[in-house]
Amino acid sequence: MSIWWEVRAVIKLLKGDFARLFRSRIFWLGVLAMFSLASLVVYTRWSDSRRFPDYYNPPDGVLLVGAVYIGIVIAVFTGIFIGADYSGGTIRNKHIMGHSRAAMYLSNLIICSAVSVIMHLIFIAVLVGAAYAGMIRRFEMPAGRIAEMTLISIFPVLSITAVMLFLCMLVTSRSAAVVCAMILSLGMLIAASTIQYSLLAKEYIEPDYKIVVTEDGSEKEIFQEPVKNPRYLTGTKRKLAELFHDILPVSQIMQIADGESEKNAAFFLYSLGIIAAATSAGMLIFGRKDLK
Amino acid sequence: MDYVLKTNSLCKRYRRFQALDGLTMKVPKGAIYGFVGKNGAGKTTLIRLLCGLQYPTGGDFELYGVKNTEKAIYRARRRMGAVVETPSIYPDMTAEDNLKQQYRFLGAPDFNGIRELLKLVGLENTGKKTAKHFSLGMKQRLGIAMALCGNPDFLILDEPINGLDPQGIIEIRELILKLNREQEITVLISSHILDELSRLATHYGFIDSGRIVREMSAGELEDACRKCVRMTVTDTGVLARVLDDMGVEYKILSDTAADVYAKLPFSRLAIALSEKNCEVISMEEHDENLESFYVNLVGGAGSD
Numbered sequence: 001m002s003i004w005w006e007v008r009a010v011i012k013l014l015k016g017d018f019a020r021l022f023r024s025r026i027f028w029l030g031v032l033a034m035f036s037l038a039s040l041v042v043y044t045r046w047s048d049s050r051r052f053p054d055y056y057n058p059p060d061g062v063l064l065v066g067a068v069y070i071g072i073v074i075a076v077f078t079g080i081f082i083g084a085d086y087s088g089g090t091i092r093n094k095h096i097m098g099h100s101r102a103a104m105y106l107s108n109l110i111i112c113s114a115v116s117v118i119m120h121l122i123f124i125a126v127l128v129g130a131a132y133a134g135m136i137r138r139f140e141m142p143a144g145r146i147a148e149m150t151l152i153s154i155f156p157v158l159s160i161t162a163v164m165l166f167l168c169m170l171v172t173s174r175s176a177a178v179v180c181a182m183i184l185s186l187g188m189l190i191a192a193s194t195i196q197y198s199l200l201a202k203e204y205i206e207p208d209y210k211i212v213v214t215e216d217g218s219e220k221e222i223f224q225e226p227v228k229n230p231r232y233l234t235g236t237k238r239k240l241a242e243l244f245h246d247i248l249p250v251s252q253i254m255q256i257a258d259g260e261s262e263k264n265a266a267f268f269l270y271s272l273g274i275i276a277a278a279t280s281a282g283m284l285i286f287g288r289k290d291l292k
Numbered sequence: 293m294d295y296v297l298k299t300n301s302l303c304k305r306y307r308r309f310q311a312l313d314g315l316t317m318k319v320p321k322g323a324i325y326g327f328v329g330k331n332g333a334g335k336t337t338l339i340r341l342l343c344g345l346q347y348p349t350g351g352d353f354e355l356y357g358v359k360n361t362e363k364a365i366y367r368a369r370r371r372m373g374a375v376v377e378t379p380s381i382y383p384d385m386t387a388e389d390n391l392k393q394q395y396r397f398l399g400a401p402d403f404n405g406i407r408e409l410l411k412l413v414g415l416e417n418t419g420k421k422t423a424k425h426f427s428l429g430m431k432q433r434l435g436i437a438m439a440l441c442g443n444p445d446f447l448i449l450d451e452p453i454n455g456l457d458p459q460g461i462i463e464i465r466e467l468i469l470k471l472n473r474e475q476e477i478t479v480l481i482s483s484h485i486l487d488e489l490s491r492l493a494t495h496y497g498f499i500d501s502g503r504i505v506r507e508m509s510a511g512e513l514e515d516a517c518r519k520c521v522r523m524t525v526t527d528t529g530v531l532a533r534v535l536d537d538m539g540v541e542y543k544i545l546s547d548t549a550a551d552v553y554a555k556l557p558f559s560r561l562a563i564a565l566s567e568k569n570c571e572v573i574s575m576e577e578h579d580e581n582l583e584s585f586y587v588n589l590v591g592g593a594g595s596d
Contacts, residue, residue: 005366008399016396020382089380095344096376097398097442098369290306291345292377 006106009099013107021111026080030073034119037066038126045136058140059131064257066123067153068250071160071188073119075181078112078164083174091291101287109165109279116161117154124150152264153256155271156249160188162275163249166282170289192250195241201231246270294321296356296446296478297342303350304337304502311337313502314351319446319480319495324472326493327482328586334502335482336377339450343374355446373444375452379435383424387415387434390423394441413437413467429460436467447471449481453488461488468492490582500590517580520551523572530570534561551578 021027041062048057085091094104128146130136139146164181171177204226211219233241245251252267297319304312312334319325329335340346342353344365353360358368381390391406410416413433418426423434432452439447449468453461469492471477483489496513498506508516520543525531528544535542538561541553562572580588 012397012399015399016393019396020393023385025384084382088382089376089378090382092343092345092374092376092380093394093438094397096369096372096374096439097394098366099397100366288347290340290347292340 006100006103009103010107010110013094013099013103014110017107017111018114021081021115024081024084026077027115030077030115030119031122033073034066034070034122035126037069038123038130041065041127042130042136046130049137056137058137059127060139060141060259061257063124063127063139063146063149064153064253066127067120067157067253068189068257070116070119070123070157071164071185071250072182074112074116074157074161074164075185076178077115077119078161078168079178079181080174081115082108082112082165082168083177086172087174095291102283105165105169105279105283105286108169109162112161112165113158116157120154120157121150148261148264149256152261152267153253155268156252156256159249159271159274159278160185162278162282166278169282169286172291188248188250191244192248192254195245195248195251196254198231198233198241199238199245201229201233203229203232205229247274249274295319295354296321297353297480299338299351299353301351302338302341302348302353304334304341304346305349311502312341312348312351315499315502315504316351317497317504317507319478319497321478322472322476323495324468324479324481324493325495325497326489327480327497327499328486328489328582329482329499330590331484333499335499336450337502338499339374339376339448339480339482342372342448343376344369345376370442371444372446372448373436373439373442374448374450375432375435375439376448376450379431379438381423381431381434381438384422386420386422387418387426387430387437390434391437391441394438398442400441409437409440412440412470414463427460429456429463432456432460432464433467436464440471444477446478446480449479451482451484453483453485461485465492486583486586487581496582498586498589506589513582513585517582517585518553520553520578520580521556522549522551522576522578524549524574525565525570525572527570530565530568534564534568534570537564548573 041059045057045059045062048055085094091104095101124146127136128139131138141149163184167181167184168177171180205228206226210222210224212222214220245255246263246266247270249271252270255263256267295318297317299315299317301314301316302312303310303314315334315338327335327338337346341348341360342355348360355365355368356371358364382393385393387410388406391409392403395403395406407416410418413436415430415433415437418430423431426434436447436449436452452468453464456464465488468479468481472479479492481489481492494510496506496508496510497504522545523531525548528547528550531550532542532544535550535552538556540556543551543553545551558575565572
């Protein structure tokens with residue numbers, strides 16, 4: 001069977017699945033979720049600007065908040081959308097009409113990736129739109145930088161999608177797939193936050209000082225020696241934490257949001273690696289799986 | 293004879309359970325092949341293997357002469373349609389939208405033929421009603437319509453009349469006969485409802501413990517299901533001796549019952565038995581049917 005046959009099969013499957021996507025309730029609920037999250041951020045920013053009119057707080061830092069939490073939306077969407085093929089038995093139709101499992105997997109990857117990018121862009125579009133419409137403070141960074149951050153953050157979002165799809169293609173029960181994907185997305189979020197917290201810990205705890213009243217009645221400041229922070233990671237532990245901080249997609253998004261643009265190439269390569277690893281493993285296991 | 297499907301010592305093992313154990317069968321072109329077996333005999337497992345949902349652990353099969361190990365099997369599968377276990381449909385879509393979805397997956401350039409398909413399966417008036425609100429029979433017919441989207445010439449139906457009401461059974465039977473006679477579609481149909489199957493099938497395959505125990509045409513089955521006279525007597529030992537003397541074929545069923553496979557001068561037989569102190573209690577003409585043939589073949593215990 002030629003590559004061309006496979007490509008044609010993927011195109012046919014995409015036609016069908018995109019038609020199903022745009023009429024699926026879960027897709028529109030996902031769109032609504034991302035829109036609501038962005039609206040919530042806009043509202044809190046607007047509310048802050050009204051309460052503290054003199055405090056200039058541009059929305060640069062919240063541009064990628066949606067991307068940080070997008071894993072949860074992707075988990076629910078992928079679990080339900082892909083799971084519907086298993087629960088309704090329609091995956092059998094695709095087999096019987098002669099589509100290969102590789103074509104099915106790739107088609108699902110493209111569909112879920114497209115959905116993830118749409119969700120990601122909805123959040124950013126609402127935020128940028130609100131800023132340009134004057135509802136919230138304007139961005140401090142130029143439009144080119146916003147576009148760059150948006151583009152770079154797409155890769156970790158796609159890698160989260162590839163991992164979720166891997167899980168949902170292997171867990172044939174729809175509800176189990178949703179639960180597993182949710183646990184995984186929350187796990188990634190917690191891991192990223194924990195690693196970031198550990199790496200941000202200072203090596204020494206700020207020296208505390210005391211003011212004591214001396215015998216002659218004057219006050220005297222007594223400085224204490226700086227104390228080594230037990231939470232500060234050193235050696236191999238720190239290197240490992242830094243590595244995971246760069247590899248984990250949610251950590252990547254957090255760093256992109258912080259403006260760590262010098263790591264863009266590394267983030268791109270790590271994301272590509274995750275997508276390739278999850279997709280190859282998924283295709284391999286799904287290709288050998290007994291389906292009912 | 294042309295065969296649509298040939299299996300050769302096909303095996304499938306799930307951990308400790310051997311679902312198919314060297315199954316060999318042939319489905320002739322144009323046949324309605326009744327696939328008969330107990331629950332767990334391996335019927336659905338075979339269908340799953342044919343549809344590519346699972347892979348055999350031994351043996352092979354040929355679909356239109358293409359072996360399952362060849363890459364061309366994907367193309368060969370395009371010539372078949374199947375309804376495995378439950379109908380594979382999108383519950384939130386109408387019948388028409390379900391078929392459109394199937395057309396898209398098949399890469400059809402347009403939706404021509406959908407109205408005809410809906411009419412064929414009797415779902416042309418379902419309008420905007422979504423499939424989740426269909427009756428079981430309607431879902432089953434929609435499943436068959438989905439399977440027919442690619443104009444297959446081989447249709448596999450796994451228990452298509454399970455759970456249907458009498459009207460639904462008649463509708464499905466008529467549909468299968470219509471597809472076979474008018475569109476010359478070969479049908480492989482597994483069913484527990486043997487009486488219903490006997491009204492459809494032109495060929496039979498009896499499966500037990502993952503093996504085909506007998507494969508035959510409907511004509512051969514008819515010959516095998518011979519008419520007989522079931523006699524109830526006081527002593528079948530005496531009856532056996534008398535029948536042996538008369539050179540008649542018979543089968544002892546119990547101490548008091550036997551099937552006699554011949555037209556006999558029964559008055560002479562009754563006199564002969566009476567002389568040996570054996571009385572005839574009853575005699576009735578008995579027709580062996582598919583069910584009794586099946587029970588005799590694979591044993592009644594646990595059969596459905």
